[in-house]
Amino acid sequence: MIRRPISLPLKIAMVCMFLFLFLLGAMLAGISMGSSGSGLKAVWASLFQESGDTMQAAIIWRIRLPRVLLAALVGAALSLGGLVFQALLKNPLAEPYILGISGGAAIGAIVGIILGLSRIPGVGIMAFLGSLATLLLIILISSGRAIIVKDSLLLSGVMVNAFCSAVIMFLLSITQDARLHNIIFWLMGDLSASQIQHVVMLAAVLLPCFIIIFMHSNRMNLLLLGGDMATSMGVAVKRVTLVLLITTSLMVSVTVSQCGLIGFVGLVIPHLLRLIVGPDHRVLAPGCILGGGAYMVVCDLLARVLPAQGEMPGGVITAMIGAPLFIILLRRSRQ
Numbered sequence: 001m002i003r004r005p006i007s008l009p010l011k012i013a014m015v016c017m018f019l020f021l022f023l024l025g026a027m028l029a030g031i032s033m034g035s036s037g038s039g040l041k042a043v044w045a046s047l048f049q050e051s052g053d054t055m056q057a058a059i060i061w062r063i064r065l066p067r068v069l070l071a072a073l074v075g076a077a078l079s080l081g082g083l084v085f086q087a088l089l090k091n092p093l094a095e096p097y098i099l100g101i102s103g104g105a106a107i108g109a110i111v112g113i114i115l116g117l118s119r120i121p122g123v124g125i126m127a128f129l130g131s132l133a134t135l136l137l138i139i140l141i142s143s144g145r146a147i148i149v150k151d152s153l154l155l156s157g158v159m160v161n162a163f164c165s166a167v168i169m170f171l172l173s174i175t176q177d178a179r180l181h182n183i184i185f186w187l188m189g190d191l192s193a194s195q196i197q198h199v200v201m202l203a204a205v206l207l208p209c210f211i212i213i214f215m216h217s218n219r220m221n222l223l224l225l226g227g228d229m230a231t232s233m234g235v236a237v238k239r240v241t242l243v244l245l246i247t248t249s250l251m252v253s254v255t256v257s258q259c260g261l262i263g264f265v266g267l268v269i270p271h272l273l274r275l276i277v278g279p280d281h282r283v284l285a286p287g288c289i290l291g292g293g294a295y296m297v298v299c300d301l302l303a304r305v306l307p308a309q310g311e312m313p314g315g316v317i318t319a320m321i322g323a324p325l326f327i328i329l330l331r332r333s334r335q
Contacts, residue, residue: 012286015277019290023072026297030068031060033305062196070194070258071300071314072293073202075265077255079292080213082266083284084248087220088241091154092271093329096131096252097263099157103164104134105249105256106187110171112257124205127253134160135249154330189262189315191300202258209251210289216244217281224279262296262315264322269295271329 006014078096085094085101096102108130112123141156168187219240222230227237255262269292270284277283299317306312 008280008282011277012283015283015287016290019287019294023290023294023297026294026301027068027072030071030297030301031064033301066196066199067191067194067300068297069196069199070202071191071296073199073206074191074255074259074262075269075292075294075296075299076210076289077206077251077292078262078265079269079288079295080210080266080285081248081252083270083281083288084213084220084244085266086270087223087281088244090224093154093267093326094157095264095266096248097261097265098154098161098267098326099138100134100159100161100164101131101138101249101252102256102261102263103161103168104137105131105253106261107164107167107171108133108253109257110168114171114175124254124257127257128250129253131249131253131256132246134164135245187260188313189260189318190313191259192311194259198258202254205254206251209247212247213244213251214285216240217285220244220281221279260313260315262318264318264326265292265296267329268318268322268325271325 081101082095085096085099086092105127108126108128109123111130112126115122115126117123117126138156138160141160172184219230219235222233222235223237223240225233230237269288273284273287273291277287296314296318299321300314303314303317304311306317
């Protein structure tokens, strides 16, 4: 008996439904678990019972819920950013953190803080300019020949990332601003200072970026065939590439301005989803939004519950998972 292939809309719906349930479960766990206890019963009571513990309700809805929502947005943005960079640069190891895009955004954000700008839009604009400048620098360094070479691009990104880290440490050492001396924790990927107004502002910026990238998902499929082939199929390669690069840089930079440097999310989730659902970006784009959000919520939850006292930055967990995967993928790509 011959099986009929699943239609694209049905496949997208199935993948999104499964990942949405996973995201919902991760968010529920993130809201109900923490150092102060709570649990599902406390969440249920604060939702549907007026007689619930007001202290627990305040912890759940004023502290945990904004943090979980912010983690979901951050994971979605970084995962989708990694997917776009891998498609445009035709490099399976491309990712905002590894390429130094996040580092450039962090430099811009720190300069914005030194100048006394507000978190949004002032620091966000400076972070965007920093990420855009870093991206242009990487492309210029790695494109000495007519095309971008995989190993050249990767080495350029690592070099620029190291330079950005040195600039960040230099800025922290010369300033007398107390806020910057306390920013080391933030640079490791900190979600502890999240508030609901930050979540709303971040969502207002990221939602249009998500829509633009999803609308270009089929064009990303064609770009992987090569510039000439994509052009013959009606794709305006330069315009599409410019739109996607600017949109992704904006998305990543605003994320960095809110939570600092969180690495390897854009490496782990796209590769995992490709193994499960295939290489079609029309499926991968919404999958990265939901799957990346769920992954970041779980990582942030582990960062809160694993230490016996206090908590660790979420970026530590993502690096512990993503760095070994990066080494494995690097060895496989060379073989």
